Every structure is written in C-alpha cells, then in structure tokens.
Amino acid sequence: MDELDSAIVRLLQEDARQSNRDIARKVGIAPSTCLERIRLLRKRGVIRGYHADIDYNALNRGVQAIVAAQIRPLTRDVVDAFERSLAQLPEVISVFTIAGSDDFLVHVTAQDIDHLHAFLLERFTSRREMVTFRTSIIYQHHSKQVLDPLPEARH
Secondary structure, eight states: OOHHHHHHHHHHHHOTTSOHHHHHHHHTSOHHHHHHHHHHHHHTTSOOOOOOOOOGGGGTOOEEEEEEEEESSOOHHHHHHHHHHHHTSTTEEEEEEOOSSOSEEEEEEESSHHHHHHHHHHHTTTOTTEEEEEEEEESOOOOOSOOOOOOOOOO
C-alpha cells in the first residue's frame, strides 16, 4: 500500500459513509481514480467491509464481559466446533482463539447480570469439552476506530 492508499483507508475508517467525491477531494485525486483505488483495496482484502458502530445499551445489552475458557481435548475438530458454536450465540460479540493458559477469550453481552449468569450456566458449564472458565465484567470498552500504518520494520 502506498501513501495514497493509506490516506483513503484512513478516511474510510473515520467515516465510511463519505462520498467517493469527498474522499477524492481530500486526498487530491480524481473521483474515478479514487473509485478504482477503493475497488482494488476491496479486491486485495484490505477493505473487508463497512460496519455501523452500535451502542450495546440501545440493544438492551448493558452488561459486557470477557470469558476466558479452557477446553480439552485440544484437537482441531473440538476447537473448530467450539468456535463455531460460540460464534452463533446471540450474546457473543467476538471469539478469540489464543495461546497461553487459556484457549479462548469470548466477548459477550447481556441484558443484565442475571442474564449473563444464566447464559454462562446454560452455554458454558454444560459443555463436555469445557475444563474451566473465568468471567471478567467489562466496565468500559474503547476500541480504536482508525488504525494508522505501522512503521516499516528495521532489519
């Protein structure tokens, strides 16, 4: 990616609803060139989609938690099935497969603490492959919406 592509990506991260004409003006290129650059960024997989930033509270999801889980056996089939089943649950926002003492971090939301407790009892404790899990309530969640390019690696 060159500097122009990076500038376009940054503008789209700031506001993906900007018109192509506005993006082109801001980076100093023709709208047709901008449109082609964006098309190529999508084709190369740099831009994977456009998403709305949703307030969880507005969707009656006032409680957030991270669940650290360990499962056994750690076979490909068990790991894949666990990931797939969690990703389909309406309370689950993200599933991270990780290395270390835990195997997964699961970002979940719930209406309230009682709903979270019921969810954990029904969806985690009943699983045969579950060894242990720990739940941490999230008080605040901030995520970076705009990613700047990292500096080039020095060799």
